[in-house]
Amino acid sequence: xxxxxxxxxxxxxxxxxxxxxxxxxxxxxxxxxxxxxxxxxxxxxxxxxxxxxxxxxxxxxxxxxxxxxxxxxxxxxxxxxxxxxxxxxxxxxxxxxxxxxxxxxxxxxxxxxxxxxxxxxxxxxxxxxxxxxxxxxxxxxxxxxxxxxxxxxxxxxxxxxxxxxxxxxxxxxxxxxxxxxxxxxxxxxxxxxxxxxxxxxxxxxxxxxxxxxxxxxxxxxxxxxxxxxxxxxxxxxxxxxxxxxxxxxxxxxxxxxxxxxxxxxxxxxxxxxxxxxxxxxxxxxxxxxxxxxxxxxxxxxxxxxxxxxxxxxxxxxxxxxxxxxxxxxxxxxxxxxxxxxxxxxxxxxxxxxxxxxxxxxxxxxxxxxxxxxxxxxxxxxxxxxxxxxxxxxxxxxxxxxxxxxxxxxxxxxxxxxxxxxxxxxxxxxxxxxxxxxxxxxxx
Amino acid sequence: xxxxxxxxxxxxxxxxxxxxxxxxxxxxxxxxxxxxxxxxxxxxxxxxxxxxxxxxxxxxxxxxxxxxxxxxxxxxxxxxxxxxxxxxxxxxxxxxxxxxxxxxxxxxxxxxxxxxxxxxxxxxxxxxxxxxxxxxxxxxxxxxxxxxxxxxxxxxxxxxxxxxxxxxxxxxxxxxxxxxxxxxxxxxxxxxxxxxxxxxxxxxxxxxxxxxxxxxxxxxxxxxxxxxxxxxxxxxxxxxxxxxxxxxxxxxxxxxxxxxxxxxxxxxxxxxxxxxxxxxxxxxxxxxxxxxxxxxxxxxxxxxxxxxxxxxxxxxxxxxxxxxxxxxxxxxxxxxxxxxxxxxxxxxxxxxxxxxxxxxxxxxxxxxxxxxxxxxxxxxxxxxxxxxxxxxxxxxxxxxxxxxxxxxxxxxxxxxxxxxxxxxxxxxxxxxxxxxxxxxxxx
Numbered sequence: 001x002x003x004x005x006x007x008x009x010x011x012x013x014x015x016x017x018x019x020x021x022x023x024x025x026x027x028x029x030x031x032x033x034x035x036x037x038x039x040x041x042x043x044x045x046x047x048x049x050x051x052x053x054x055x056x057x058x059x060x061x062x063x064x065x066x067x068x069x070x071x072x073x074x075x076x077x078x079x080x081x082x083x084x085x086x087x088x089x090x091x092x093x094x095x096x097x098x099x100x101x102x103x104x105x106x107x108x109x110x111x112x113x114x115x116x117x118x119x120x121x122x123x124x125x126x127x128x129x130x131x132x133x134x135x136x137x138x139x140x141x142x143x144x145x146x147x148x149x150x151x152x153x154x155x156x157x158x159x160x161x162x163x164x165x166x167x168x169x170x171x172x173x174x175x176x177x178x179x180x181x182x183x184x185x186x187x188x189x190x191x192x193x194x195x196x197x198x199x200x201x202x203x204x205x206x207x208x209x210x211x212x213x214x215x216x217x218x219x220x221x222x223x224x225x226x227x228x229x230x231x232x233x234x235x236x237x238x239x240x241x242x243x244x245x246x247x248x249x250x251x252x253x254x255x256x257x258x259x260x261x262x263x264x265x266x267x268x269x270x271x272x273x274x275x276x277x278x279x280x281x282x283x284x285x286x287x288x289x290x291x292x293x294x295x296x297x298x299x300x301x302x303x304x305x306x307x308x309x310x311x312x313x314x315x316x317x318x319x320x321x322x323x324x325x326x327x328x329x330x331x332x333x334x335x336x337x338x339x340x341x342x343x344x345x346x347x348x349x350x351x352x353x354x355x356x357x358x359x360x361x362x363x364x365x366x367x368x369x370x371x372x373x374x375x376x377x378x379x380x381x382x383x384x385x386x387x388x389x390x391x392x393x394x395x396x397x398x399x400x401x402x403x404x405x406x407x408x409x410x411x412x413x414x415x416x417x418x419x420x421x422x423x424x425x426x427x428x429x430x431x432x433x434x435x436x437x438x439x440x441x442x443x
Numbered sequence: 444x445x446x447x448x449x450x451x452x453x454x455x456x457x458x459x460x461x462x463x464x465x466x467x468x469x470x471x472x473x474x475x476x477x478x479x480x481x482x483x484x485x486x487x488x489x490x491x492x493x494x495x496x497x498x499x500x501x502x503x504x505x506x507x508x509x510x511x512x513x514x515x516x517x518x519x520x521x522x523x524x525x526x527x528x529x530x531x532x533x534x535x536x537x538x539x540x541x542x543x544x545x546x547x548x549x550x551x552x553x554x555x556x557x558x559x560x561x562x563x564x565x566x567x568x569x570x571x572x573x574x575x576x577x578x579x580x581x582x583x584x585x586x587x588x589x590x591x592x593x594x595x596x597x598x599x600x601x602x603x604x605x606x607x608x609x610x611x612x613x614x615x616x617x618x619x620x621x622x623x624x625x626x627x628x629x630x631x632x633x634x635x636x637x638x639x640x641x642x643x644x645x646x647x648x649x650x651x652x653x654x655x656x657x658x659x660x661x662x663x664x665x666x667x668x669x670x671x672x673x674x675x676x677x678x679x680x681x682x683x684x685x686x687x688x689x690x691x692x693x694x695x696x697x698x699x700x701x702x703x704x705x706x707x708x709x710x711x712x713x714x715x716x717x718x719x720x721x722x723x724x725x726x727x728x729x730x731x732x733x734x735x736x737x738x739x740x741x742x743x744x745x746x747x748x749x750x751x752x753x754x755x756x757x758x759x760x761x762x763x764x765x766x767x768x769x770x771x772x773x774x775x776x777x778x779x780x781x782x783x784x785x786x787x788x789x790x791x792x793x794x795x796x797x798x799x800x801x802x803x804x805x806x807x808x809x810x811x812x813x814x815x816x817x818x819x820x821x822x823x824x825x826x827x828x829x830x831x832x833x834x835x836x837x838x839x840x841x842x843x844x845x846x847x848x849x850x851x852x853x854x855x856x857x858x859x860x861x862x863x864x865x866x867x868x869x870x871x872x873x874x875x876x877x878x879x880x881x882x883x884x885x886x
Contacts, residue, residue: 395838
């Protein structure tokens with residue numbers, strides 16, 4: 001059997017590796033447009049800030065490494081046509097057009113940065129940051145910059161803006177919506193992060209779109225809300241990723257509202273064609289409807305499922321909760337499940353509470369404040385949690401992910417056992433303090 | 444209604460506070476032998492090491508604070524007799540014998556340090572560390588010490604030994620059993636902590652009991668295994684805590700193998716008498732039989748349940764998993780559920796795997812090694828987990844506590860979503876890497 005995987009990112013490469021771990025004999029070829037494979041795009045902001053020395057450090061493996069595992073990787077190669085009836089695809093590589101037969105095809109085509117229709121978005125000095133090549137261009141350009149504008153205050157936008165701040169630049173983070181991280185944080189929680197970032201010296205402009213980027217060949221200024229013009233040497237568009245669907249459409253895979261439709265085995269609607277990563281839709285565990293989960297972890301987990309399916313093992317990709325975390329400067333923040341707004345938009349009544357606790361026993365040196373918001377539905381079932389602190393956020397998000405997955409309500413979690421020692425936690429865990437506050441609203 | 448609570452520790456005081464939170468009218472009196480209340484005994488080692496400045500810092504509340512909440516606290520007072528038929532108790536306070544009526548009685552009598560029958564255990568310079576007064580005596584005595592022996596390598600013993608090491612003393616940690624933390628860690632995991640502690644300069648003697656403490660009035664040397672005599676200026680007995688059962692026996696409460704028997708509402712066998720904390724038995728969630736869970740967190744959670752029961756609210760104390768964590772120096776380690784040995788002693792076949800992962804993305808600065816051991820039963824159901832690393836241990840233990848509580852097997856956890864960002868985790872969480880290794884043994 002021959003498996004061809006299109007795409008060499010967090011969906012494609014782990015699919016290849018996982019198949020090989022299970023089966024020594026399957027022929028595996030990965031075809032990717034990129035010249036780098038198996039790197040962590042999430043790490044690009046940290047290379048920009050010089051926290052990580054070089055882009056080479058975030059490339060975990062080369063095509064040669066995969067060759068040792070008997071996995072063929074064709075970089076700088078683009079698939080241009082797929083004939084799934086004949087099980088044959090056409091691709092260009094080093095200027096040549098070639099064909100390749102396959103038995104099973106995996107679409108791990110990822111997505112492309114969304115470029116908003118702003119006049120001037122094509123000027124030199126306007127960048128997206130999707131892959132290492134983008135990162136390298138930015139790292140070069142930035143050498144001559146003083147004023148930088150990042151538009152889009154999702155995680156990537158914030159991480160990149162903070163990286164530039166660390167380089168000593170004058171940075172403006174611009175977001176069309178009235179708050180940062182609108183997908184994952186409630187306004188009151190987002191406000192805490194916003195205040196921190198302002199305190200670190202970032203200019204934050206909310207609720208106003210960039211309406212024009214001006215310049216003669218290259219960026220010179222940015223106009224916000226049609227009126228407010230400010231000098232800029234560089235603009236970063238961190239305005240989201242759109243699934244790359246060309247090949248899927250060519251093959252005739254069913255496409256949903258946003259991306260390729262797959263079942264929980266990562267099978268598309270077309271026989272012998274599978275899909276994973278940023279180009280597919282996932283199933284939302286709370287809403288019980290499709291969603292889009294463009295996270296590296298989602299891609300990696302889907303790759304595991306896809307490899308199990310292809311090799312005939314038991315496989316199942318679970319519904320997602322889009323748990324996320326990041327750390328900017330000293331501040332770590334994360335979230336899982338639905339925000340209050342998103343729940344209400346989906347006709348779910350919410351009961352929530354936000355508390356302030358500590359990361360260690362109150363009396364223990366360097367105990368840091370921890371803000372926690374827990375969101376329940378009208379029956380007390382936990383449907384979301386958001387946490388901000390200087391330490392110990394990520395794993396609490398994971399505990400809440402499991403709690404939501406298992407359908408726990410705030411009363412269940414209140415009775416749960418938590419490990420305690422003064423240097424690492426409070427005697428009553430902050431999560432319990434939070435759910436206890438929510439519980440009171442049900443009395 | 445009048446509730447009298449005997450004991451002012453992590454069981455007694457929270458019972459009082461929780462009752463008051465629910466009901467403004469119940470009369471509440473706490474009677475305690477101690478002169479301090481509402482402090483954290485877990486924090487004593489950190490005061491000894493000067494990490495926390497003073498014993499005053501770990502006292503969270505005074506009797507006056509409770510008075511403001513209309514809770515009467517009698518310190519330095521000892522209950523000597525209880526007549527539950529008459530609902531009347533006798534106590535001594537400031538040399539006077541007094542009586543008090545009650546409607547409901549809560550036994551939060553805690554436990555006493557076990558003093559092993561070692562010749563010389565009564566010499567000056569031999570201490571137990573159970574309460575602040577013990578801590579103060581030790582802090583005074585230590586000023587003239589050079590060589591210190593701590594016997595008993597459970598958490599408290601290790602924390603105290605490390606505290607003395609931080610003061611620059613020559614410290615020997617002695618454990619009768621062949622490994623440290625025998626209740627919570629497997630030998631291979633305990634060995635990692637042992638090596639760390641040795642590297643920090645502690646002398647560790649395992650598998651050999653102290654057979655004699657020698658000295659003329661005060662400690663001068665310690666004899667190990669009847670042969671090996673070493674100089675010592677101080678000996679700390681960290682050899683466990685025995686439940687204080689005198690009053691419970693006097694009242695006629697049913698006593699189990701170790702302590703007072705209570706149901707999941709914290710009711711004893713005697714009407715209107717309740718018990719919480721170190722003096723009661725808990726129910727082990729995995730073994731489905733009674734156990735003893737002498738943890739501050741257990742006492743605090745039982746207090747919550749007890750207050751709910753007394754005030755007529757829905758209440759249920761769940762079976763325990765004895766999750767624990769501590770941090771000594773840079774090293775954090777924790778565990779939940781059964782060790783391999785303990786499982787096998789209880790006729791549970793185990794399948795386990797130990798892996799080494801990282802606390803952050805491999806390429807991210809200061810990523811630390813993380814050792815994880817996951818223990819499953821013969822069906823793959825998770826029954827124990829032990830973790831050691833320099834960061835981010837406690838909350839992963841909590842996630843595993845919830846996983847065990849919910850009856851998850853290693854395959855379930857393998858599919859779980861974890862939050863990821865390079866500065867705070869690996870793209871595939873160490874817990875998933877660990878359960879995946881265990882899973883392989885079931886193929």
